[in-house]
Amino acid sequence: MTNAENLPPEGALSEPKASKIWTDIDFTADGKQCGYFRLPISPHESAYGWIPIPVAVVRNKSGPRVLLISGNHGDEWEGQIVLMNFLRQVRHSDVRGTIIILPAANAPAVEAGRRVSPLDEGNLNRCFPGKPDGTPTWAIAHFIETSLLPGTDLVCDFHSGGSSLEYLHSTVIVRPHEEHKLEYLLSLAYQLGLPVGFITDAPTTGDQGLSGACERAGGIPYLSTELGGAGTVDLQALRAAEVGLLRLLGHVGALSRDQEFARTQKVRLLSRHPARDYVYSPAAGVFEPHVGLGERVQAGQVAGVIHCTEAPWREPHVVHFQRNGYVLCRRVPARTKIGDCLFNTADELPDSTAEQLLTDTGVLA
The missing domain is CATH 3.40.630.10 (Zn peptidases)
Known part of the structure; x- marks a missing residue:
């Protein structure tokens, strides 16, 4: 049971706690x-x-x-x-x-x-x-x-x-x-x-x-x-x-x-692309990638396969890209499990859009 005497008055805000981390460095000193x-x-x-x-x-x-x-x-x-x-x-x-x-x-x-x-x-x-x-x-x-x-x-x-x-x-x-x-x-x-x-x-x-x-x-x-x-x-x-x-x-x-x-x-x-469109592993096993960093890919294209080492006679699990785009990052360890991220992908901004953004910043002025 809560002790009402220990509660702040109604509507009052408690002071935020200060960090317990400390230092001898003087941030105001040159x-x-x-x-x-x-x-x-x-x-x-x-x-x-x-x-x-x-x-x-x-x-x-x-x-x-x-x-x-x-x-x-x-x-x-x-x-x-x-x-x-x-x-x-x-x-x-x-x-x-x-x-x-x-x-x-x-x-x-x-x-x-x-x-x-x-x-x-x-x-x-x-x-x-x-x-x-x-x-x-x-x-x-x-x-x-x-x-x-x-x-x-x-x-x-x-x-x-x-x-x-x-x-x-x-x-x-x-x-x-x-x-x-x-x-x-x-x-x-x-x-x-x-x-x-x-x-x-x-x-x-x-x-x-x-x-x-x-x-x-x-x-x-x-x-x-x-x-x-x-x-x-x-x-x-x-x-x-x-x-x-x-x-x-x-x-x-x-x-x-x-x-x-x-x-x-x-x-x-x-x-x-948003996280829901990354390529994730659907199974545990050894991942064999079929594409590399920076490659252009298509929705439905095979991203790779996952081999089941416990039952090597089984057909491997095939994973596919969700969207068109470019491979931004890839998983490194070959051993993988359900839920591991295998690839991130991204769209390339059209030349006209990219040029306009960079011109607006003064980069291409």
């Missing part, structure tokens, strides 16, 4: 600081311990505030390397404003090399807005949304396919609620310079991802990537993202050094 966000934890092995979440903050007077994140999923390596290289090389004198670099956002998952945290099986990109007194992943999500996003002008979240998927090298744009903001995001995608830019109307994360948190924080411009994956480091995607990041930061005024970087002459714009 200079380059490296350290940790510290998440208190009390397991059997360490009664008064804390989880270290590495962070670097570079601030030089006034200017934009940019948040760079990788390690949202712990097995997505390319973005982590991009940000670790950048934070070691960037100098205080290079920066205008503030750049916050969080290369291992879900630090327990990063250290374990897993998509999700070994401490609570938490997928950080499905835990926003988080909980201040929740398990580690939920507490990290709450800290990012309530302590890092307010006052931020741009968020760049570096993803790749991780252990189970391989993507075309892409910049990801979540279609904003306010359509006029799409032009700005497309201009940022062009600056990042990856060969593909794809727009998704309904991210698989829903509003529980970092993109949803940015929307709740006043519509902060949010840009993501898919940099290869396949359980390894895609060197071509890595190098393109390193150069693109410098070009992007220079474009938004966060870097003061005068450098010229080659620009992508053409951005191939795609629109990702």
Whole structure:
């Protein structure tokens, strides 16, 4: 039975709880600081311990505030390397404003090399807005949304396919609620310079991802990537993202050094199909794909077959594409089970539409 004396007065709102994560870093101080966000934890092995979440903050007077994140999923390596290289090389004198670099956002998952945290099986990109007194992943999500996003002008979240998927090298744009903001995001995608830019109307994360948190924080411009994956480091995607990041930061005024970087002459714009139209495995077994990344496919076309290893004399299960389009990503492990995603597909925006969008942004002016 609830004790009425412990309830707030009718109509009163309780104060939101502050994050339990703390740090010695002074976000108001000029200079380059490296350290940790510290998440208190009390397991059997360490009664008064804390989880270290590495962070670097570079601030030089006034200017934009940019948040760079990788390690949202712990097995997505390319973005982590991009940000670790950048934070070691960037100098205080290079920066205008503030750049916050969080290369291992879900630090327990990063250290374990897993998509999700070994401490609570938490997928950080499905835990926003988080909980201040929740398990580690939920507490990290709450800290990012309530302590890092307010006052931020741009968020760049570096993803790749991780252990189970391989993507075309892409910049990801979540279609904003306010359509006029799409032009700005497309201009940022062009600056990042990856060969593909794809727009998704309904991210698989829903509003529980970092993109949803940015929307709740006043519509902060949010840009993501898919940099290869396949359980390894895609060197071509890595190098393109390193150069693109410098070009992007220079474009938004966060870097003061005068450098010229080659620009992508053409951005191939795609629109990702909704999740219900992905190709999923209907059975357990060994997947034999019949198409590769970037290929044009037709609705009803055979995507591949799944061989039953327990009864190899059976005919394999045949899987088909749901829609016409291009293969945006594919499953990497051959072993699969019911419900695994095998392929994502996307439409290519007509040349006239793509050209108009890029002209509106000034890219092709």
